[in-house]
Amino acid sequence: MQWYFVAALLTILTSSQGILTTLSQSNGHYTYDYGTVPFLAEFFKLVVSSLLLWRERRVLPSTRMTTEWKSVRLFVIPSVIYLFHNNVQFATLTYVDTSTYQIMGNLKIVTTGILFRIFLRRKLSNLRWMAIVLLAIGTTTSQIKGCGEASCDSLFSAPIQGYMLGILSACLSALAGVYTEFLMKKNNDSLYWQNVQLYTFGVIFNMARLLVDDFRSGFERGPWWSRIFNGYSLTTWMVILNLGSTGLLVSWLMKYADNIVKVIAFTFELTPMVLLSYFF
Template identity: 35%
Template sequence: MGAITKYAVLVLLVLQTTCMVLTLRYTRTVVIDGPRYLSSTVVLLAEFVKLMSCLFIIYYQCKFDPRKFMNELKVGLLNKPLETIKTAVPSGIYSFQNNLLFIALNYLDAPTYQVTYQLKILMTALFSSLLLRKQLSRNQWFALVMLMTGVALVQYPAGSTAVENTSSIQDRMYGVGVLLVACASSGFAGVYFELLLKSSNISLWIRNLQMAMFGVIFSSITVLFTNLKEIQKDGFFQGYSIAVGTVLLLQAYGGILVACVVQYTDNIIKGFATSLSIIVSTIVSYLVFNDVQPTKLFLAGTMIVIAATFVYGLRSTKPSSTKLTEKDS
């Protein structure tokens, strides 16, 4: 892949990550007439779009030959049923995590969400050490300490501003708690999926297809058990708008885009994209939503997180570095 294409993928990932967070934040906070959309239905539809997209990509790889396409699905899905079932674990966790992210954004501003969510890197490192027995260098562990320090500074409340009411502080802490659970689930699911990728010769897109299949199943269960009454009352597509449709597409294609970045570039590119998206979301959130007033501590913490993300990503400069997981949101 040429340098121009790599930069194009980098820009796309920055835009996708930033737009996803800001658009999602907008749809959950904007004042509307009538009921707000159900996040569980968006997650379900996003998994379905992802499923259809993976089928199309596999069909394209088979040069639109129906017989070759059906044989590819048979070999990838039916001939190895145990391998297919294994993907139910990360798929179920990701479905759970996606719903947690929607909840967290109800209580956190976009930049705080974006920076705090970088703790998934720490969780991924810990689970990699436990499950994959990966050895991290001193620089990498130092980067993780930098990461935690930066996030702590970002979360530290500004003492010079007006005193926050108790409910506001409780909402913020609740949002952070939900996001920490999402970080842990993301780290475990990512490492487990990496283990699946390395333990077989099943293609990247077949694995994505398997994940999407179980994603549709688990998301459907979530919808039925959590929002059935609301759907019966106001309909499945209650509160949907162009902005919600945009969130749906960004959610669906975000994982596929990350898969391309992981497969064709490296961790450094991905780290740059994540860091740049933090900066962009902070600026846009301040200018558009005015839901955050950056303090010196916030800016310092953000810069530390950006630096930590870059330093931690330096591990991928080795040619033998392992592949990352395709899903990361």
């Protein structure tokens, strides 16, 4: 499979992610527990990766699988980061519209470029650094509204909480991406085995997050597994499928391309996303 085909498919999926998440809301609020969505998405990725690993081992019994705990435990860190990132995404979309969400998502290129240089010791050309700076400036200025004759209580077009969450999401995405790429290229293990480790921890930590929410609410609504599908609609299931498929494609790019390709694919999604959000 060619990286540019994966990047194109990733562009399509991510351009619809914000729109689907917004469409799953009712009057600006989620009718379901959005913490269950990342859990089911992680479970979906784990099942698919396990099936692909099983098929790979049948074809190639010598498939490399490192099972030492000192290697497996390294996947705990990106799983925790992705846990926070997935939940921050849902919170961000309660404050900003899909276009603003996507524009702020381009900050991932800025944070990824910086982390690339610090942690992976990858050198970027001056032209790329100039592009990163221009992107940061463009993202900021696009959110400054012209007051004109309207009331101008705030300089920005969305609540400050939305921008703070958007920046946090960009930082978490870049950190998780760079760290995961480091792990996947550090050894020669099967991609599917690496995914199984990553998504197993993802399922565990998302379950723990849901249990913590239950304890904090005093189990007023009962345990999370008894209401996991409450308020779900077809759009909610599409969000889960979208998140799961996106994660699988990203892991492929991490293994055989790099984070720069991933964030460039995310940048290309802006135009189709704006057009789709206009109609939906």
